[in-house]
């Protein structure tokens with residue numbers, strides 16, 4: 525039975541990846557950072573009914589000693605580095621922490637792997653945010669990067685360290701340049717989930733309006749459940765490499781609102797208010813990915829449409845709010 529170590533197992537992708545790897549017969553071990561509320565750790569793993577089937581170990585991406593110890597005791601065959609300060613907006617408030625965790629943290633995991641077992645297969649969660657101020661209309665593995673936030677700068681460092689460890693030490697280190705991917709388990713601060721949560725509250729009469737920032741930005745949104753399959757496929761290849769993972773369709777926040785509100789028979793224009801407080805110091809206006817390399821080499825393509833995903837998210841938020849409000 526192969527063993528996978530997942531950093532960031534308590535996050536959105538960590539939960540879906542755990543579910544996928546368990547279904548394939550893996551032993552799944554997750555690195556979890558110390559929290560004052562240990563009882564709430566694993567809410568997403570519980571949602572997918574996998575909490576009882578994964579092992580959790582204490583550690584932190586900023587603590588190399590903990591990573592070395594975990595590598596030694598867990599003896600993983602595959603390491604998926606998903607842990608990060610992952611919210612772009614927060615990266616301007618905590619740029620140095622973001623650099624430490626999202627950037628140097630990845631280097632720590634690579635170092636732990638190099639020291640303990642350089643033959644381990646390593647996945648780095650890179651991001652389309654690295655394209656930032658886009659240099660090509662459709663972004664592929666060949667598109668030059670232009671990061672626009674401390675988050676994206678940190679991810680770029682981690683990405684190049686992954687490439688460098690592959691080239692310097694021959695490690696099986698791959699980087700997935702994933703475009704935005706969402707699900708009912710997405711953090712509520714991200715725009716898709718903020719919208720679906722808002723739609724549910726407005727539909728149930730618990731709120732009347734939803735304040736958002738830039739409605740004109742567009743994103744290439746896919747489903748996290750589909751995207752974790754691409755992560756796994758990358759580590760099953762003979763050779764490590766970098767792959768863009770995307771749907772090839774880009775949609776504005778405005779149209780996302782239209783789709784989400786209309787799912788419950790509401791008009792978004794009657795409820796959405798633009799609040800400049802949610803504008804960013806520097807914006808990524810458009811992202812649109814070309815995943816043809818992943819399709820050709822991995823046989824991967826996105827399966828879930830934006831409409832189906834948004835409906836699933838709105839329905840899940842309706843269930844959550846009905847339960848909370850006792851409706």
Ligand code: NDP
Pocket residue numbers: 531532533534535536537538555556557559583584585586605606607608609610611625649650651652701702703704705706711
């Ligand atoms: P989440 O924000 O949902 O999860 C982040 C995870 O990192 C959580 O488990 C969190 O733990 C953990 N973490 C944060 N800081 C530390 C630390 N110092 N030490 C150990 N663990 C830590 O992210 P997603 O699941 O959405 O994304 C997974 C990865 O993919 C991230 O690296 C993200 O940046 C990247 N990515 C995501 C995209 C997306 O659209 N979702 C697109 C491209 C890349 P805790 O529960 O304690 O907070």
Ligand code: GDP
Pocket residue numbers: 612613653704713714715716718735736737738739741742743777802803804807808809
């Ligand atoms: P990101 O692509 O990783 O930054 O993912 P987000 O979901 O946080 O943001 C996607 C886009 O939605 C960005 O261009 C934001 O500026 C835009 N956006 C507009 N209003 C909001 C909002 O209220 N919250 C967030 N998070 N993003 C918003």
